[in-house]
Amino acid sequence: MTDLDLLHFEQLKKDVQAQYLKEYTPSYDEISKWKGIDIIYFQEDLRKKAKGNISEKSFYTYFKSSPVTKLPRIDMLNLLSIYAGYDSWYEFKKTHLFAGELLKDEDKITDEEASQLQNIVSEVNIADSDEIKPQNSVSDAPKLNDLQKNNTENQYINKNSDNSEIAQKTLIKNPKKNYQKTAWITATAIFVTLLGLLGFKDEIFQKTYVYCFTDADRNLSVQRDIEIKVIKENESPILYRIKPGECFRYPTKDKTLKMQISSTTYENLEINRNLENAPEEETIELKPDDYKMALYYFSIKDINGENSEQLIKQKRKQLESLISNNAVITQVYDSDIYGLETLDKEDYITLVTTPTTSLKNLNVIEMIKAKGKIVSIKFKISSHENNK
Incomplete structure (x- = not known):
């Protein structure tokens, strides 16, 4: 560049x-x-x-x-x-x-030509290395064989007579050394076992609790993303994201569990459990939030066809009645420099009632209502860059 x-x-x-x-x-x-x-x-x-x-x-x-x-x-x-x-x-x-x-x-130069050049260079390097290796192996082999012959012939002639005396002395000392060796092996094995128990005590004594989620009105598994915050005393909350239709698996050795459950279309719920008496598997019902459900539906609904203008007018009218005139509406971006942008009510309604492909990636992160109106919306349009 x-x-x-x-x-x-x-x-x-x-x-x-x-x-x-x-x-x-x-x-x-x-x-x-x-x-x-x-x-x-x-x-x-x-x-x-x-x-x-x-x-x-x-x-x-x-x-x-x-x-x-x-x-x-x-x-x-x-x-x-x-x-x-x-x-x-x-x-x-x-x-x-x-x-x-x-x-x-x-x-x-094109990408294809650059790739072809790289492959040619790699093949040349491999061919060069293959030609060098056989020459080294041929030249070194005779020297190794000669050294082994000379060493073997000298060893058996000079030291054979001393081996019997060393063996007799060793037999006398072996019984005592064998007892000491056995004691050390036993003590080491016990130490390693205790150390392993201490190192993996959490895995040994913890249990895994499974929580699945159903729609309270439809009695079906929840088909929306769920966020779960596990609250521990004197610790920061731990956030888990559960995909549609999946259950939440939580391994722990604690005696209590506190969870805050939220979703784009369901009411927020707080769960407190005494794990000493709680079942290891449980199904939790989530109650649909009418305001969240309506906002989510009207934000992602695709408007096409012959009656598109009429549907857009209907959609605008319904959103006008749901959202407060003083609502705080924030769009979240991936950019580190321009992370947030504030929109007014009319700009947001225009955005979600304009039939563009970007709306398919719109995701309502948070919605707050008060006195029968939506007073806060935080949303993001996921980026799916495709330059092909």
């Missing part, structure tokens, strides 16, 4: 911005000021015209700061170049050369 490449990328960002402004009117003309629904509309247009996508995290990393200090991956550069009207990143740079700049032929 060169400084010229970074300058070319800044040019490409301007071309991408100009291309989008031909058909759309975002909240700001400058791409670095786009946020929320503007980014979603841009992602949708990118998927339609360039058959690929960039995540919100990538957008914030490369478009929110200028100038950038590092280039995106080559597949993202190619994708943005295609969106701006060029065949590839190489072709874009070729048409935006600076004074005195020359593009090297190596810049145009």
Whole structure:
């Protein structure tokens, strides 16, 4: 990467911005000021015209700061170049050369050609190592055989007569040494056994408790993600995430258990158990939360077909009645720099009533209601980057 490449990328960002402004009117003309629904509309247009996508995290990393200090991956550069009207990143740079700049032929090398070169180099290295090994083995073998012959012939002639005297002395001392050796082995075995019991005492004395979850209204297993916080005295809570339809398995040697259970569509529940008398397997009923259920349904419902306009109006009306005018609505991003963004009620309703593919990845993290209205929503649109 060169400084010229970074300058070319800044040019490409301007071309991408100009291309989008031909058909759309975002909240700001400058791409670095786009946020929320503007980014979603841009992602949708990118998927339609360039058959690929960039995540919100990538957008914030490369478009929110200028100038950038590092280039995106080559597949993202190619994708943005295609969106701006060029065949590839190489072709874009070729048409935006600076004074005195020359593009090297190596810049145009494809991934397939690079892989073929790497395979050829690996095969040459293997062939070289195979040719060297046989020469070393042939030259060393005779020397080893000669040394073994000489040593063997000398040993049996010189030391045979002394062996009988050493054996007689050893027989006298062996009984006493055998008793000592046996005692040491026994003591060591006992020590190792005690040490093992101390090291694995938690695994030996703990039990595993299994908790499964059912819908209180439907008497079926819960088909939503569940979060469980295990609360221990004088310790920070331990968070567990349970996938739809799965049970929670908790190994412990404690005598009590305190859990806080939450889900996007069920009422929060706190469980306290005395494990001395509790069964090792238990089924817990979760009661559906009507407000959470409605918000979740209206947020992810796909609106298409002939009656889409009527359905959108109906969806907006229902969300208007559910959400308080002063509700605090927060969108969570993957980006470390731009982690949170606040939306007002109308922006949120517009976001979830616009039929885009991004809504399929919308996840309501938290919802709080008071006095019959939703007063707080925290949500995230999961990023599934696919630049192919």
